[in-house]
Amino acid sequence: MKRRLFWIAACLSGPSPLFACPVCFQVEAGPVASGVRAAVVVLICVTSVVLGAVAMFLRRTRLLSSATPEVDPGGRPPGSTSGVALRS
Amino acid sequence: MIPYTIERRSDTGVTNVTMGIWLFLASEVMLFGALFSAYALLRVSAVNWPSGRDVLSVTRGAANTAILLVMTGFAWRARSAGDIAAGRRRLLVASILAMMFLVVKGVEYSSELGRGLVPSVSTFLAMYFTLTGLHALHVVCGLIANVWALTGVTRVGTEMTTGRLRALGLYWAFVDVIWMIIFVLMYLS
Amino acid sequence: MRIVSTDHKVIGLQYLFTSLLFLLAGFLFILLIRFQLAHPGDPIPLIGGWLSDARAPGGVMQPDFYTQLVAMHGTTMVFLGVVPLAVGAFGNYLIPLMLGAPDMAFPRLNALSYWLYLAGGIVMYSGFFLPGGAAGSGWTSYPPLADIAKDGQTAWLCGMFLLILSSLAGSINMISTILQLRAPGLAMMRLPIFVWSQLVTAFLLLLAFPPLQGAAVLQLMDRLAGTSFFLPSGLVVSGDPLRATGGGSPILWQHLFWFLAHPEVYVLILPAFGIVSEIIANSTRKPLWGYRGMVGGMLFMGFMSFIVWAHHMFLTGMGPVMSGFFQVTTMIISVPSVIFVSTLLISLYGGSIRFTVPAMFALAFLPMFGIGGLTGLPLGLAASDIHLHDTYYVVGHFHYIVAPGTLFAMFGGIYYWFPKVTGRMTNPLLGRLHFWGSLVGMNGIFLPMFIQGLAGVNRRLYDGGRTYASGMSIASTYSGQWWSALLLGAAQLFFIANLVWSIRKGARTNDNPWRATTLEWMTTSPPAPHNFSATPAVRRGPYDYSVPGMTEDFAPQGEIMPERLR
Numbered sequence: 090m091k092r093r094l095f096w097i098a099a100c101l102s103g104p105s106p107l108f109a110c111p112v113c114f115q116v117e118a119g120p121v122a123s124g125v126r127a128a129v130v131v132l133i134c135v136t137s138v139v140l141g142a143v144a145m146f147l148r149r150t151r152l153l154s155s156a157t158p159e160v161d162p163g164g165r166p167p168g169s170t171s172g173v174a175l176r177s
Numbered sequence: 178m179i180p181y182t183i184e185r186r187s188d189t190g191v192t193n194v195t196m197g198i199w200l201f202l203a204s205e206v207m208l209f210g211a212l213f214s215a216y217a218l219l220r221v222s223a224v225n226w227p228s229g230r231d232v233l234s235v236t237r238g239a240a241n242t243a244i245l246l247v248m249t250g251f252a253w254r255a256r257s258a259g260d261i262a263a264g265r266r267r268l269l270v271a272s273i274l275a276m277m278f279l280v281v282k283g284v285e286y287s288s289e290l291g292r293g294l295v296p297s298v299s300t301f302l303a304m305y306f307t308l309t310g311l312h313a314l315h316v317v318c319g320l321i322a323n324v325w326a327l328t329g330v331t332r333v334g335t336e337m338t339t340g341r342l343r344a345l346g347l348y349w350a351f352v353d354v355i356w357m358i359i360f361v362l363m364y365l366s
Numbered sequence: 367m368r369i370v371s372t373d374h375k376v377i378g379l380q381y382l383f384t385s386l387l388f389l390l391a392g393f394l395f396i397l398l399i400r401f402q403l404a405h406p407g408d409p410i411p412l413i414g415g416w417l418s419d420a421r422a423p424g425g426v427m428q429p430d431f432y433t434q435l436v437a438m439h440g441t442t443m444v445f446l447g448v449v450p451l452a453v454g455a456f457g458n459y460l461i462p463l464m465l466g467a468p469d470m471a472f473p474r475l476n477a478l479s480y481w482l483y484l485a486g487g488i489v490m491y492s493g494f495f496l497p498g499g500a501a502g503s504g505w506t507s508y509p510p511l512a513d514i515a516k517d518g519q520t521a522w523l524c525g526m527f528l529l530i531l532s533s534l535a536g537s538i539n540m541i542s543t544i545l546q547l548r549a550p551g552l553a554m555m556r557l558p559i560f561v562w563s564q565l566v567t568a569f570l571l572l573l574a575f576p577p578l579q580g581a582a583v584l585q586l587m588d589r590l591a592g593t594s595f596f597l598p599s600g601l602v603v604s605g606d607p608l609r610a611t612g613g614g615s616p617i618l619w620q621h622l623f624w625f626l627a628h629p630e631v632y633v634l635i636l637p638a639f640g641i642v643s644e645i646i647a648n649s650t651r652k653p654l655w656g657y658r659g660m661v662g663g664m665l666f667m668g669f670m671s672f673i674v675w676a677h678h679m680f681l682t683g684m685g686p687v688m689s690g691f692f693q694v695t696t697m698i699i700s701v702p703s704v705i706f707v708s709t710l711l712i713s714l715y716g717g718s719i720r721f722t723v724p725a726m727f728a729l730a731f732l733p734m735f736g737i738g739g740l741t742g743l744p745l746g747l748a749a750s751d752i753h754l755h756d757t758y759y760v761v762g763h764f765h766y767i768v769a770p771g772t773l774f775a776m777f778g779g780i781y782y783w784f785p786k787v788t789g790r791m792t793n794p795l796l797g798r799l800h801f802w803g804s805l806v807g808m809n810g811i812f813l814p815m816f817i818q819g820l821a822g823v824n825r826r827l828y829d830g831g832r833t834y835a836s837g838m839s840i841a842s843t844y845s846g847q848w849w850s851a852l853l854l855g856a857a858q859l860f861f862i863a864n865l866v867w868s869i870r871k872g873a874r875t876n877d878n879p880w881r882a883t884t885l886e887w888m889t890t891s892p893p894a895p896h897n898f899s900a901t902p903a904v905r906r907g908p909y910d911y912s913v914p915g916m917t918e919d920f921a922p923q924g925e926i927m928p929e930r931l932r
Contacts, residue, residue, distance in 0.1 A: 111681035112689050112748060121615060122685045124222025128621050129676065129688060131217045132577070135210030136672045139203050139573060144669075150189050152545070152554045153661075179469055179547070186546055193471050193546050200538045204576050211577030211622055215584065215595070218618050297592030300613040304595075307587055311580075 194340040248274035256346035372473035378459025385451035392442035404848035433502040440505030452637035463886035466549030466902040471542035482532035490525030493518030509596035540568035551904035563640030574629035581622035628675040638775030649725035650717025653909035656709035663702035696746035723797030727778030738766030759819025790872030796864035803857025810850025
């Protein structure tokens with residue numbers, strides 16, 4: 090019973106290590122958390138730019154549409170010309 | 178077995194070489210982007226972060242920036258040169274400029290190391306040496322690629338060399354952009 | 367057959383044999399680990415006497431050796447086993463064939479990627495021969511431990527550097543090939559799902575690995591150049607203050623590492639989705655339901671996988687805002703996986719299922735991946751992750767996905783394409799023994815892990831947590847896991863025997879024994895060096911099975927046009 094009362098008192102006695110859940114350790118805006126936030130923002134921005142470029146390429150080339158390719162099957166593969174140099 | 182061609186494929190609009198170099202550059206953007214992200218974390222969370230001007234030589238950095246800008250101009254124009262000979266000339270000039278960049282960098286490094294400014298002294302210097310060192314490594318590898326493209330014309334022919342010149346022009350432009358970001362982050366801020 | 371070859375089929379087989387050997391090595395490590403957890407302090411049977419005194423004096427495993435085994439098991443399976451098998455072996459061998467192309471877009475780059483992979487693996491394993499042993503900081507190489515660990519960690523980092531170069535070379539090749547070398551008529555929306563899965567996987571490898579390359583360079587700088595990218599100020603090691611500059615952050619490593627390692631897990635699963643889709647379409651004799659949904663799901667999964675990584679860092683003190691953001695993105699990314707599995711399940715409906723050995727593996731994949739995926743949800747929610755992070759629950763979750771998930775798909779793929787590579791069939795009885803032994807064995811090992819994790823047992827504990835009350839309460843489960851590991855090992859013996867025997871003595875078969883529609887079956891088994899006698903012309907989608915009005919129950923996707931009509 091005494092132990093229980095002790096722990097209840099400890100919990101209720103204001104900010105304490107007992108509230109130190111590892112999501113933020115009760116430090117909402119410390120230097121490390123701010124640093125991580127900055128790093129995450131930078132990396133997400135860089136990634137978004139690169140992925141955006143990939144997405145734009147896919148849209149521009151309309152590769153994802155199910156339209157049949159303009160080259161008649163049985164004709165030349167797209168892009169090959171008479172000036173092709175073969176290498177093995 | 179894979180036919181080499183500088184004609185673009187009709188549905189993607191690019192050649193194999195162009196596709197390859199853009200993909201490679203995308204991965205390089207992620208590499209340097211991650212290092213810039215590391216820079217952000219370390220700088221924002223640092224108690225003290227020196228101003229680049231106080232530690233590094235802005236003059237040398239600016240000289241290198243100018244050298245790279247001119248070099249990129251030559252490398253870019255080597256892509257669209259009318260004939261192979263003109264393209265090779267321009268790439269040769271670009272290569273000489275890249276070597277000048279490395280010389281200036283080397284002078285800078287020896288000055289800093291001589292003054293005891295080694296990577297282990299501070300996180301700022303660690304970041305500086307890593308970023309510029311990795312960048313310089315890319316310049317060295319680009320130079321090797323330039324030599325390989327310049328000397329291979331007789332062996333592989335004009336079509337393949339044209340493809341290589343196009344790829345290298347893009348590569349050097351990228352190297353330059355990365356340098357400018359490094360210059361701003363490390364030297365000027 | 368030349369050893370250094372630029373033929374994608376040779377390179378694919380090189381990847382296959384090397385990755386299977388590494389998988390075997392990683393499995394041997396787990397036998398040691400499982401024994402130790404079931405019988406801590408007992409001498410290892412049979413091979414205990416062969417181990418040096420530094421590792422296992424008197425055959426009793428030392429804690430240091432245990433952590434090395436754990437770290438190298440994870441590293442081997444992920445980086446040296448599963449991904450090279452899924453992408454390097456299956457991807458390299460099959461993609462040009464499925465596209466109707468004579469080879470990959472950059473054959474010499476392809477060869478380079480294999481040799482870099484082999485070199486990277488050898489460099490990493492050289493750590494075992496260094497004083498201090500192999501890397502022992504987990505497959506995640508977390509600082510501060512990884513920064514101050516013995517030389518084996520440097521070997522790990524150098525090996526990782528080479529592996530990442532290999533991976534980048536391979537992914538550039540894969541994307542270029544898929545986009546540029548498709549046969550005439552093969553529009554993107556006519557590609558087999560396997561090809562789509564390899565395309566998205568290659569993009570993930572291309573864009574996610576470079577940050578780890580950067581991080582590896584930074585950690586090497588910390589270890590070799592005395593920098594402190596990841597070492598905070600004021601560290602004390604074994605009672606003595608660490609002599610380092612300080613000012614760094616271990617969280618920086620986690621940030622960069624998980625940026626790769628989360629897309630990496632999608633790299634582990636996407637080729638498996640591709641293989642399972644091919645086998646199911648073929649075994650049910652009907653087209654896959656929801657092709658566009660699958661393609662869209664994979665593309666969406668690929669894009670989203672780049673913005674979920676910090677769900678591995680919920681307990682690092684990032685704060686509720688960051689944790690909330692990553693929790694939301696993680697919940698969103700669970701949707702495409704569900705779409706994928708659901709479309710495969712719906713595809714089974716109305717099918718006439720042939721229960722061949724590959725089909726059994728593909729069918730078992732579905733519920734096993736389901737268990738793995740669903741158990742990920744409490745981990746993606748920050749609140750429940752507080753209790754489950756770094757426990758055996760996580761280990762159970764990802765092993766269900768990778769072992770009875772991805773590895774089953776890989777096994778199924780090996781049985782399915784074996785006739786294409788060799789012109790012979792595997793032995794069905796040995797295949798079934800392999801299947802059932804593996805299924806029971808894997809479930810026996812991984813199912814108790816959820817219970818252990820919920821009880822609170824941490825990962826990577828040499829004694830299985832027995833010093834803690836949580837470990838003592840579930841200690842009885844370790845014994846069952848040890849027997850299951852032995853059963854799993856025995857099942858693999860059937861697999862090895864099957865492969866070895868069938869290569870020489872398997873029943874000879876025609877070019878298309880499974881009566882499949884995709885382009886790789888339109889050429890000889892095994893394919894000629896240049897793959898096709900002439901460029902195929904593609905006229906249909908990839909899964910024209912049981913089309914009403916046709917005499918055959920399948921229609922090949924393309925045909926080889928005779929010379930004079932081209």
